[in-house]
Amino acid sequence: AQSVTQLDSQVPVFEEAPVELRCNYSSSVSVYLFWYVQYPNQGLQLLLKYLSGSTLVESINGFEAEFNKSQTSFHLRKPSVHISDTAEYFCAVSRSIYNQGGKLIFGQGTELSVKP
Amino acid sequence: EAGVAQSPRYKIIEKRQSVAFWCNPISGHATLYWYQQILGQGPKLLIQFQNNGVVDDSQLPKDRFSAERLKGVDSTLKIQPAKLEDSAVYLCASSRWTSGSRFGYEQYFGPGTRLTVT
Numbered sequence: 001a002q003s004v005t006q007l008d009s010q011v012p013v014f015e016e017a018p019v020e021l022r023c024n025y026s027s028s029v030s031v032y033l034f035w036y037v038q039y040p041n042q043g044l045q046l047l048l049k050y051l052s053g054s055t056l057v058e059s060i061n062g063f064e065a066e067f068n069k070s071q072t073s074f075h076l077r078k079p080s081v082h083i084s085d086t087a088e089y090f091c092a093v094s095r096s097i098y099n100q101g102g103k104l105i106f107g108q109g110t111e112l113s114v115k116p
Numbered sequence: 117e118a119g120v121a122q123s124p125r126y127k128i129i130e131k132r133q134s135v136a137f138w139c140n141p142i143s144g145h146a147t148l149y150w151y152q153q154i155l156g157q158g159p160k161l162l163i164q165f166q167n168n169g170v171v172d173d174s175q176l177p178k179d180r181f182s183a184e185r186l187k188g189v190d191s192t193l194k195i196q197p198a199k200l201e202d203s204a205v206y207l208c209a210s211s212r213w214t215s216g217s218r219f220g221y222e223q224y225f226g227p228g229t230r231l232t233v234t
Binding site for chain 2 (some may be wrong): 006018036038041042043044045046049090092094103104106107108109
């Protein structure tokens with residue numbers, strides 16, 4: 001079975017500072033990895049994903065994540081955060097996108113709070 | 117393209133009452149998911165449909181929860197009777213994915229229904 005651990009429940013940071021949200025996963029098989037963002041009173045939105053190929057993946061708004069198979073991690077980073085990045089971030093894994101339509105296993109979430 | 121629609125957005129009921137949630141997925145999306153998100157936790161899959169058939173309902177508490185997607189489009193999730201521990205946000209998501217496909221897996225989420233059981 002797969003599981004996901006997000007190591008920090010809350011991360012406060014000042015605007016324009018760098019941030020890293022940590023995610024570790026456990027699985028006996030190959031997995032696909034995702035980061036979702038949830039803004040207040042909104043649904044989850046896909047931020048970025050790793051399926052195969054380059055281990056460094058990027059989003060359109062400056063976030064990046066690196067798949068590290070040996071450390072079973074998929075940490076999310078941004079070199080300079082904005083107030084608008086304040087949200088809850090969820091790391092998720094899926095065992096397969098062929099069977100069961102990519103059933104997602106989510107971590108507990110990390111609340112990123114960006115202060116001016 | 118319209119997103120995933122859910123209603124109601126908020127619901128407050130007393131324990132032992134019944135409640136139903138409605139979801140309208142993105143047009144053309146074959147696969148529909150219901151997730152339960154308890155405060156402070158990540159979403160947990162309750163049930164997954166492909167068209168009007170169930171793909172996975174292993175974590176659905178079937179003694180009180182039921183879900184249907186009769187025409188392969190809209191879906192309803194029902195709780196009868198509700199318990200205090202059912203207080204959560206119920207998220208609906210959809211994707212284009214169909215069996216054997218390696219595409220269309222991305223899930224699009226609705227805004228959710230926040231249920232409070234008192």
